[in-house]
Amino acid sequence: MSKAARPAYRCGECGWTTAKWVGRCGECQAWGTVEEAGARQGVHVVKPGAVTAPAVPIGQVKAETAHARPTGVAELDRVLGGGLVPGAVVLLAGEPGIGKSTLLLEAAARTARHETVLYVTGEESASQVRMRADRIGAIEEGLYLAAETDLAALVAHVEKVQPRLLIVDSVQTIGSADATGVPGGVTQVREVAGNLVRLAKERGMSTVLVGHVTKDGTIAGPRVLEHLVDVVLQFEGDRNSRLRMVRAAKNRFGPIEEVGCFDLHERGITGISDPSGLFVSRHSEPVPGTCVTVTIEGTRPIPAELQALVGPTEAPQPRRTSSGLDAYRVAMVLAVMERRLNAKIGKCDVFTATVGGIRLTDPAVDLALMLSVVSAAGDKALPPGLVVLGEVGLAGELRAVRDVRRRLAEASRLGFTQALVPAGSLENDAPRLEAPKSRGGLVAVRAPASRTSNFAPGFDVTEVENVWDALAHVR
CATH class of the missing domain: 3.30.230.10 (Ribosomal Protein S5; domain 2)
Incomplete structure (x- = not known):
């Protein structure tokens, strides 16, 4: 008599499996990422299916669709490698209150002058975002705003508005009825991000996802989130200073060495094209040390x-x-x-x-x-x-x-x-x-x-x- 299949548990970060539940992954040492993955099964043989597009020689692939479109924010375009590529998915992460929403609202307003933009907020109400838009002058006819936390409703908004640029603030607040767990959990974030990436690729729609960070500054959620997206941006800055910097940790369409400098003030956020002199103090006479x-x-x-x-x-x-x-x-x-x-x-x-x-x-x-x-x-x-x-x-x-x-x-x-x-x-x-x-x-x-x-x-x-x-x- 064969033994009954025992349930297996899998780490949402690295995929490590174990027969018993543990609080800490034995491979990547992450806490709270091990979840039940069902009974262990053998390898299934996948039969050939229908293809969406035939394979062609690489020289015949059109590269025009991968050209970047400027957002209108020069310092952000510098970090992105020229702008947003159609179908690209960008993950912008940073500490709470550092200015992520302000920067993206500024970029959305400038892009909306010539393209349709959909801004979906899951952390704030629509009136709160409108007040910020009034303060920084980000009111444009082509900028649509929706306050949603359900993935199905978000997709419905995309179907109705047909945007060329989608901004989701933030991915940890969006939940899916088809996945277990609470919004922000490993399973939910993986499900939401996977659907948004698929939606962006099918429609050729540039997508920007706002991500939370942990206490040590790393991006919250499963590591697979960073692998799914095309670009990962880190928003840095000191709360006691107006200076903000954006760095690219991953970029499939440009360099990762570039950095964008911004000045965050009460009227919004402004790019600093020449930061020379900002990091040098002025002394009337030489000072030791x-x-x-x-x-x-x-x-x-x-x-x-x-x-x-x-x-x-x-x-x-x-x-x-x-x-x-x-x-x-x-x-x-x-x-x-x-x-x-x-x-x-x-x-x-x-x-x-x-x-x-x-x-x-x-x-x-x-x-x-x-x-x-x-x-x-x-x-x-x-x-x-x-x-x-x-x-x-x-x-x-x-x-x-x-x-x-x-x-x-x-x-x-x-x-x-x-x-x-x-x-x-x-x-x-x-x-x-x-x-x-x-x-x-x-x-x-x-x-x-x-x-x-x-x-x-x-x-x-x-x-x-x-x-x-x-x-x-x-x-």
Whole structure:
């Protein structure tokens, strides 16, 4: 006698299966994602069925339908790769109250000037959205508004309005009667997203879905949600600042390196085409613990200021606090300072931060971070008008970074007069590492093996090979 089939449980995030229910997935370690998937069955042989369109050589496929249409918001179009592609599904995620609805309502109003747009809100009433539209000037004849939380009603609105652009705010608030669970659950989100993606592809309708985020900043819901959509955008910003930034974590139609900058104010949200200078503070005279670098966000060079504060502590475990910087990268740079530069910061609290709320992940800011900490520890300001670039290696060498000339050109445009860069950055020379002998104190240095050249009128560039030469140059 064959044994009765036992029920199986499957993780909604990664698909891991188990015979018993558990609260935490044994594969992806996600909590609350394991649900009953029915009895275990063998593999079913699928018979050939009707095809929707015959397969053709790839050279005969028309690519005109994949051309992007601008939304009218230049900074959003920059991140999308030119605009919204017909049939594309975009997922925009961000913290509550950061400005997602305001941005999409602005884009919807501008698109509605020449195309039909349907805005479906599941979190707010239609009157609330209308009040926001009045405030930001987003009243257009081609913009339709519906307050719905049922998937079937949403599809009915699409059938009646026939929009070219559909905005759903948000996907976690829409529920389907054909799926189990409550709206926002794993099963419901998967069912709603799958139907909306199918609807967008069948009609060639651009679709934007607003998504919630968890406490750690990741997109809420099953991971399959990010796989289903074509574009994933992250909306970032500090609640204490008006600056907002949109980054692409996934984009099937364009680059993922671009970033859009916005100014969120009481009259709406405005794109910032030239963010240079927003992340650099103005000092009447040089201040210890500050250093300016230039990062690359997509195709745009942006100067940014790093600040550091170093102070002795009696605590057994000194604090290492960073804001706007990768904590692991900061720890690595501090370790290189202690080991290679003999810096006595093991019993000091070290606080590092960026100006203006920008988040820096570019390795080119390593040397600027190191010099800002050295400046703060020695209470001695760096030379005025200095810009620092370079990635720091574990052996103390400086590695060349990309787009050095573009970074230096932007620094020169903003009035900086000198720069410190890794050797070979301007001529692609191979840098050489030659560690000096220790002489005690904060750091043992030798005469800097550097070369200074005139990059532009009034702007000098000094190339150094390692951290010892860089520190000797600024002392």
